[in-house]
Amino acid sequence: MDDSVHRLIEWLQKSDRFVFSDKIQVSNIAGEGRGITLVHGEVRRNEIIISIPSDYQINFYTVLHHISIFNKEIGTGDDSDHTISEHTIDSQIDPRCKAYSIFTREFLVQLNLFQLISLYILIEWILLPDWSNGQIESFWKPFFDVLPNADDLKSIPTLWNCSKVIQRKNLIELLPASSRNHMDRISELVSTDWHMISSPLQELLSISPSNGYDINSLYEKYLHIYFIINSRCLHANIDIKKEDPLSQFTLVPLVDFINHSDQMDTYCYPKINYMEKTNCGIGQFVIRGGPYTFKSKHEQILFSYGPHSNDFLLNEYGFTLETNQWDFIDISEVMCDAIVQDAKMVEYLKSNDYWGDYTINKEGISYRAFVAVSLYTTKDYSRIDKLIAGFISEDFFVPKIKQNVRNILQSQLDVFDEMMKKIDDLEPLDLNDFCIYNIKNIYRGYMNIVNNCMNVTC
Numbered sequence: 001m002d003d004s005v006h007r008l009i010e011w012l013q014k015s016d017r018f019v020f021s022d023k024i025q026v027s028n029i030a031g032e033g034r035g036i037t038l039v040h041g042e043v044r045r046n047e048i049i050i051s052i053p054s055d056y057q058i059n060f061y062t063v064l065h066h067i068s069i070f071n072k073e074i075g076t077g078d079d080s081d082h083t084i085s086e087h088t089i090d091s092q093i094d095p096r097c098k099a100y101s102i103f104t105r106e107f108l109v110q111l112n113l114f115q116l117i118s119l120y121i122l123i124e125w126i127l128l129p130d131w132s133n134g135q136i137e138s139f140w141k142p143f144f145d146v147l148p149n150a151d152d153l154k155s156i157p158t159l160w161n162c163s164k165v166i167q168r169k170n171l172i173e174l175l176p177a178s179s180r181n182h183m184d185r186i187s188e189l190v191s192t193d194w195h196m197i198s199s200p201l202q203e204l205l206s207i208s209p210s211n212g213y214d215i216n217s218l219y220e221k222y223l224h225i226y227f228i229i230n231s232r233c234l235h236a237n238i239d240i241k242k243e244d245p246l247s248q249f250t251l252v253p254l255v256d257f258i259n260h261s262d263q264m265d266t267y268c269y270p271k272i273n274y275m276e277k278t279n280c281g282i283g284q285f286v287i288r289g290g291p292y293t294f295k296s297k298h299e300q301i302l303f304s305y306g307p308h309s310n311d312f313l314l315n316e317y318g319f320t321l322e323t324n325q326w327d328f329i330d331i332s333e334v335m336c337d338a339i340v341q342d343a344k345m346v347e348y349l350k351s352n353d354y355w356g357d358y359t360i361n362k363e364g365i366s367y368r369a370f371v372a373v374s375l376y377t378t379k380d381y382s383r384i385d386k387l388i389a390g391f392i393s394e395d396f397f398v399p400k401i402k403q404n405v406r407n408i409l410q411s412q413l414d415v416f417d418e419m420m421k422k423i424d425d426l427e428p429l430d431l432n433d434f435c436i437y438n439i440k441n442i443y444r445g446y447m448n449i450v451n452n453c454m455n456v457t458c
């Protein structure tokens, strides 16, 4: 384990509630960054391997708590009477006294988690060392020191899209439509969140000028921090923001070194002991072994980030898997384009809630797509009524729609072939480039699905 990881563990060890099993360690994993591996023994079901106290997680409560140390008006995230005596602040020299005084509780509480945390991390990680000439360290420095650098996040399409310095916009047109749509959705969130925090940041820069940063360079740091949060946050109930699904997360040091597997309910699992709060926060964050027993030395300790396709993983986390059981192809556009000529059919599908969201995965075409292709092929509205109502089975339609399904599959295959050729023809792209590898991986996954379905429908 490198020095920064040792410092992180020493920092966490200041709490007697911190647990890091001696059976595991943080290791470098080729192509995956850092990960957790088994050193000796076995990790069995329900065994606790990591447990991180409330106060060492970054979330709505801990951020409000830490800001309230410098600005008493803010108060903490909940009603409990938190002590802040563990911190001694010299208001004469700590630039955060001035910086945090510009915030009101009302302003901070109406931010979502991404806005609040990215603003807070920008101040604590980026501006504080600059303002104080490296003399004052954030409580979170050991955590900041192990966060990914720009190179670790280079394969995230929204960064290609939103950054003014990353020169990879040419890759966007190589992305499949689903990935591009996903990228557009995140880009929108990134821009809304920046809009919310850029004015206070500008105000901060005007009252406490920075030697190293202006608003444009802070924007690039913000993008970096946004995707650190996005790729490392873990689900948690944040009651103070319970109306806001985008705020139900916590950042948890060490746990965020665990890499992803597409196997669900197999490896480790997280659980928050909401009753075990310490000074502030949501409760102890615990990782336990799942049904699978880890027993091979150097074996990687994994868990599942969720049933995510490669399109999703690329956009949210900046990586893809060689094979991913959750991959699917969105064929909505090609199908809707074909059906849209027939107004009666569109109306029928819309009124029955079967318009759009048509997909294919390794099992074949989705039920929604099956209904739409069956109607498109047979125009037999009364039988489709019965199919939707569950009065007849799919068997009647299967032989009838076979050719149309094959046509859709073939047209998709042609598109993917063409995109793969386009990628290979693009010069001077380095074809070993991690971003290119990931994009090709998505198309490879798509092609496997199509070929699989072709065999099934033959």
Ligand SMILES: C[S@@+](CC[C@H](N)C(=O)[O-])C[C@H]1O[C@@H](n2cnc3c(N)ncnc32)[C@H](O)[C@@H]1O
Pocket (backbone or CB within 6 Å): 031, 032, 033, 034, 035, 148, 152, 231, 232, 256, 257, 258, 259, 260, 261, 316, 317, 318, 319, 320, 321
């Ligand atoms: C929660 S962090 C896990 C720790 C991370 N590897 C690190 O070095 O800090 C999530 C990031 O790890 C990487 N990652 C996780 N699972 C992976 C996998 N199965 N293959 C490749 N990269 C993976 C991706 O870069 C992702 O954004």
